[in-house]
Amino acid sequence: MTDMHHDNGIWVSTEDLNREESFVQSAEKEFSVETMTETDGQWAASRRDFLKLMGFGLGAATLAASCEIPVKRAIPFVTKPDEIVPGVANYFASSFVNGSDYCAILVKTREGRPIKIEGNTLSSVTSGGTSARAQAAVLSLYDTRRIKNAGTVEKGEVKKLSWQDLDNKIKGQLQLGGSIRIISNTNTSPTAKMALAEFTAKYPNTRVITYDPVSNAALLAANQACFGVRGIPTYKFGAADVVLSFGADFLGTWVSPIEHARDYASKRKIKSATNATMSRHYQVESHVSLTGSNADTRIQIKPSEMGAAVCALYNEVAAQTGGASISGPALNDKAKAALKKAASDLVAARGKSLVVCGRNNVMEQVIVNKINDLLGNINSTIDYGTLNNLSQGDERDMARLIGEMNANQVSIVIVWGANPAYELPNSEQFKAAFAKVNTRISFSGVLDETTALCSHAAPANHQLESWGDAEPKTGHYSLIQPTIAPLFDTRQAEHSLLEWAESTNLNRQDDQPYYQYLKSHWADSMKAKQSKYATGAAFWDMSLHDGVFEVPPAPRTVSFASGVSLNPAGVTQPGSSALEISFYETVNIGNGQYAHNPWLQEMPDPVTRTVWGNYLCVPIEWDGNKKMNGWMNLNDGENVEVSINGKKLTCTVVRTFGQAPGSVSIALGGGRTSGGCGVGYGVNVNPWLPIDGGMIQYFAKEAKVETTGTVDKHFACVQHHHTMGLAAKDEKTGNTINADEQVLAYQGSLTDRSVIFQANLKELPKLAEKLAEFHHEADHLNQQTLYPDQTNYFGTGVKWGMYVDLNACIGCGACQVACVSENNVPVVGKKEVARHHEMTWLRIDRYFYGDLENPKVVYQPMMCQHCDNAPCENVCPVNATNHSMEGINQMAYNRCIGTRYCANNCPYKVRRFNWLDYTTADVWPANEERMFRVEENDIPFYADNLVRMVLNPDVTVRTRGVIEKCSFCIQRIQEGKLTAKQESRAVLDNDVRSACQTACPTGAIVFGNLNNPDSAVSKAAEGVGDLAYKVLEEINTRPGVKYSAKIYNS
C-alpha cells in the first residue's frame, strides 16, 4: 500500500491514489467551468450544454411537428346576423328550375349553408312534392367541377379574366353588329325575358333559339294545328278514370311529372277494402318506363308500331263514337285486341278519360288529339286554360341555326344553360358549324361539352345562389332566391346580359344588381296582377316569403280545328327489321343534364335497378319449359356491340322483363365527356337518334347487336331480376304454370312470401279475406313464445310508425335521394356498388309479378322497419343498437364495433355497413384506391371541403367499420318534440315529418304517432283495414312500418 497521504485513507480513483498532477489540479478547482470548445472537430460538451442542446432540439422538433397540423380557424361574427342562429335551420322558399324541370321548393340552410331541398306546399303545381332531380340540386351547388371565375376558354380550360375585362371584350364584339344567337333550353322566367328584351333592343340582330334536351316539339306543333295553341295543356290525371299513354312517361319525365304523379296517385289510392275504386291505366310502349311499370295493362309493341297503335285506337274509338275511320299501318294482333278493350273503356269513361302520347311525331299527336276530342276530353281532362310552359323548344330551330352558322351568318353565339354539343343528335354537325362562329360565350356553371368549345366563359351562379323567377304554368309564378352568397366568382346570366346590353335599369352600384331588377319588376308589373297587397313592397315580401304567386288564369275552351285532316301516312310506318331500339329518358339523369350529380348517378334506375351509366335493356325469353334466358342468351353485365346506321357503340346488357320482343332499349344521358363526375359512365346514344321531318325520334327501326365476349367487370346493379311469381305457358302441356317454380330451382315459394300482396281490383274482397286470415295466423304464431310477456311497452307516450301505400308509390326515387341528402348517406361509386356495398338507408325494391313476357311491377320502399321485437337488437354483443321508448330502433355509432351480426340477422336487409372509409370521417386513413372520386386523380369525394358543405350537421357522419341504417329521421323527431315542448303541447303530425315523406310527390309515405288515433298514419292504416300488412308479419319481428297491398285494375 502506498503512503497514506489522505487523512481518512479514502481515495476515489487510481489518479487520486497516485495523486497524479491532473487530478490534483482539478480537485482544487471545485467549481471549474469548462467552456464548450471545439477541439479536433469534436464537441466536447458539458452536461449543461447537453441539456441545452437537448432542450433546444426537443423544442424545435415539437414546434416543427406541430407546424404540420393544419390550422382551422373559427372566426366569430363581429355582428351576428339576426337570422342565423347556430343549430337552428332556416328555410327559404325558392324554385328548382332547369329547362323542362320545375319544382317549388324550400331550401333548408344551416349556418348559412343550403343542405336540403324540401317541397313547397303552397304551390298548386307541385303541392309540396319533389323529384329526385330537385332533391339532388343541393349537391350540384357544391360540385368541385364548377367554373370558379370568368375567362377565356382555351384548350378546354378557363383562363381567368376579370369580369370587367370580359365585359369589355364581349361588348366590343357585340357592338360590331354581327348577328347574335342565344341558345337556351326552355326558359319560363318573366324577368329573364325582360332582360332578354333589353338585350335584344340594344342588339336587334339577336334571336333566341330554344330547344329542349328531350323534345316535345311535335306535341306543340300538333296542338298548334289542332287547337291553335302552341302550348302544352294541363293534363288532369286526377279527373281521369281511364288513362291511356302512348309511350309518354308522364309519371317520370314527361311534361310535368311531379304534378301528374300526385294527380294520378289520387285516383289510385285505395282508401277502403270495400267499395274501392281506382282509375285504369293502359300504357303502350316497348321498353318498361317508370309509368309503364305502374300501368294496369301494358300493351307491348315494337317502337315503330306506335303509329299503327295510335291509328288502331283511333279507329276503335271512332267506330264507337261515330268518327270517320282511317287506314293505319298494320299492328300486331295482341296489341290490337288489347287496344280494342282499351277503346271500350275509354269510350265508357267519355269526358273522364285521357289519352296522352310521348312521341315526337306530329301526325301521331294530331290523331291522339282527335281521339281525345272524340272522347270529349278536351276542355275536361285536358285544360288549355292553364298551359304548361316547361317545354317550348323546337329542334328544327337548331337545325336552322346550324345552317346559318355554316353559312358564316352568325358572329356571336351565347349558350345559356343548354348543352347542344352533347344533347343534339347532330352534335357533330353542330360542333363543326359552331367552330365557325367568331365569339362563343357560355353561361354554363361547369365546363360541359359545349362550354369547352366556347371562346368565353361567363359562368352563371348556381340556382341556389341566384335571384330569379319562373312561370311554369299560366298564372303560376315562382320565385328563386339565393340561399348562400356565390361560392365562386360567378355572375348571374341575366346580370351578364343586362351588363352587355348596357341597361340603365340595372343598378350596378348595388350589392346584388339583379335582385333590384327582379324586385322592381315584381313590385311593379307583377303586383298589378293581384289586388290583395296594395304596395309593391308588401307584395314582394309576401311573394318572396311564399315562393309562389298564383293568379287563377281565365278559363279557356278550345275546339278541334275543322280543317285538320288525319293522314295515316304521316304516322310512323312499322319497320321490317328483326331488331328495333328505343331510347328513353330516366327519372334521374335526363338527357345527361344530371349526369354530373353523384346522388342521381347512384340512385338506381327504378326498373333496371342499375346505377352509374346507361345499360342496354334486352328482353327475357321463356324457353317454354324450364329456363328464362336473356335475348341471344345474353347475361347481365355482358358487353355487346350495337350498331345503328353504321355507328357502333359498346353497351353493357341488363336483362329486363317486359321489354317487347324484337326490341331493345337504352337510356339517354350516358357517356358524357366533359364537366364532372358523369364522365366515363355509360354511352352517349344521342348520335344514334334519327331525325324525321326535323323532329328527333327516340327510336330506331334498325339495330344490330353483336356479342363481344367481354363483360363489364363493375356492372353495378343493386337488385337482380328476382321476381315474385311470374306465370308462363308450359309448351309441353299448354298449361299456364308458375315459371318461377321452374326456374332457378323452387323459386316458386317467392309467390307466397309475405313481402308483397297484390290482387286485381275485382278480387279485392278476396284479397282482404286472405289477408285477414294471414294476419290471424301470424298473430297466432307470434303468440307461441317461450316468453309470454304481453306487456304493451309502447302504450303511453309516442309510438312512431310509418305507413307506405304501395298503390300510391310510383317508384320515382325522390324519397331515396331525399334520404341520402338528409342523412349524409355517402356516395360509394360504381365499383363499390358493383360489389354490393351501396349505403342507401332507403331503397325501392322492385318486384315483377304476373305474365312472364309482360309482367306487372310493384315498388316497395324498404327502410328499417323499426321492429319492436328486433332481431338486430338482441344479437349485438355491445348493445350498440337498441330500442327507444318510442318504438325506434336506434344505432349508437360510437358503441358499434362492427361485428355485422345485426345486418345478417335483419330479415329486411336494411342495415348498411361502412366497409371502407366512405366519408373520410375516420381517424384511420381512407382506403384511397377504392374511394369514389370525381376524376381519377382527385382526392376522395368526401375529402373535399366543398363537398362536405352539403353534410347535415344534425346527423353524425359515420366512420369506417360501423353499421348504419334508417333512423326514422331521429333528428327531425327530436326537433319536433322540442317544438312541441316549447309550446307545451303534445307532438302533432306536422311537427315531425320524415325526409322521405316530405319528398314523396304522391303522399305514399305517411309517418307519425301510432298512439294518436287521429294521426295521419293511424288513419291511413286503419282506413284500408286488412289490406295493410307488415312485411314478414309471421316471424314476430313486430315492425313499425305497415304497407298496403298492391291493387291493379285490369
Added chain:
Amino acid sequence: MSQPVSPVRHVLIEGNKSYHNISEDLCVPTEKAPSREWIVAFTIASAFLGLYIFAVCWTVWKGIGEWGANRTINWAWDITNFVWWIGIGHAGTLISAILLLFRQRWRTGVNRAAEAMTIFAVICAGQFPIIHMGRVWLAFFIFPFPNTRGPLWVNFNSPLLWDVFAISTYFSVSLLFWYTGLVPDLATVRDRASGFRKKMYEIFSFGWTGSAKHWQRWESLSLILAGISTPLVLSVHTIVSFDFATSVIPGWHTTIFPPYFVAGAIFSGFAMVQTLMVITRKVLKLEEYITINHIDSMNKVIVLTGTIVGVAYLTELFIAWYSGYIYEQFAFYNRVFGVYWWSYFGMMFCNVVSPQLFWSRKIRRSIWWTFFLSIVVNVGMWFERFVIIATTLARDYLPSSWSYYSPTWVEISLFTGTIGLFFTLFLIFTRVAPVVAIAEVKAILKVAGDQFMGPNAKKSHGHGHETEKQEKH
C-alpha cells in the same frame, strides 16, 4: 400401476419399451438439432404466418371492404374459418377429458399432441371474431368491465357475447389442462438438460421433484380439470351454434344445431388429429407410441361422428319439408340446388360419403387412406360452415337483396395464414416439449402385461427394474 393383466388386450405401446427407452425416445426430439424436414416445414409455415400478419394489417388498415363480403352476406370466410377452427379444437379436450373419464387408456399416446392442437386451433379460431370486427381497436368493448361510460354493459342476450365467454373459458381450461400434463414431462426434460436449457425447464416445470405428494396433487388436479373440461366439449360448440340458431334467418334458425355442431366438431377435430399424428409419428419416429391401433380407434370415432353429421343433414332437409314453412323449405332447397350447390355437394361427399370407407378395417388401418381421408373430412367440414353461413345469407327473406359472394385475396390469405399460424405453433411445440405424454405413457406401459407374461417377459424383465430405478431419482 397394477393393471389387470389380460391376454386379450393389445399392447398399447409397441416395441418392448422400457421406461428408459420411453424417456429417451420422447425427450430426444427436444434435444437434438432440428431435422431438415422440420426446418423445411417450419419455413413454409412461418411464411404463411407472415402472409397472415400481412393480411391482418391490410384488413385493419384498409377496412373490411377489402373482403368480398357485402350488404347481404356480411359474414363469409371469416366466420366460416372461425367455426372451422373451433371445431378442430374439439378433439383435444375430448381425448383428454372424456376419454380419460371413460378410461380409454389408448388416449395417452395421442392426448398431448391433440391437446396442443386444440390450443393452437382455438388460437387460430379466436383470431377471426376479432379481425372481422369493423373497428377492431374497440374489441375490448365486448368484455363486461366497469367503465366510465355510464353504466354501459355488454348485451348479455347476444350469442356473440356468449361466444366470448365460451371460447375464453375453453381456451383457458384447455391451456391449464395441457400445461398440467406437461409439468412432469418438462421436469424429465429438465433432468436430462444442462445449462440454460436446464434453467428454462426448471422454471417451466415449477420445481417438480416427483415426490409422492406432487404426483397425488397432480392427479387430483388432472381429474378436476377433466371434470371441468367435459361439459366444455359439449358447451363450446353448442354456444357457437347459437350464433346461428338464435337468429331469425331461415337455415340458421334450427334447434338441431347444437348436437349437430358438436358432432361435426369432434368429427373434424379427430380428422385434424389424424392428419397431424400421421405426420408426427413418422417424422419423430414415434410409430411405437402412436400405433396403428390409435389410428384405427380414431377412425372409428370419425366414422361414428361423420354418420351423426350425415343424419343431421338429412334431418334438416326432412324438417324443412315437414315444417311446411316456405322460407325454411326454400332455404334448404337453395342449399342443395341453388347457386352454391357445389359447396353443398362438396360437404355431403366429404363429410358423409367419404368417412364410410372407414367401415373397412383395411382402410381404417391404412396410413395413406387415413391421411387422405382426414384431409377430405376437414375440407368437407369447411364446406359445411361455408354452406351454413354464406349460402344461407345469400338467399334469405327478401329476394330484392339477394346477392353472391366470392372471396378476395385478403380473405384467402387470412385463411391460409391461420393454417400457417397453426403449424408454426405446432412445430415449435414439437421442439420444446415431448409430443407424447411421457408420464402417462409410462403408466400404461404394462397394461397388456406382456413384459411380465408374454413372449417378451424374460428378456425385458431385468431392464424393467433397471429403468424403474432410474425413474425414481
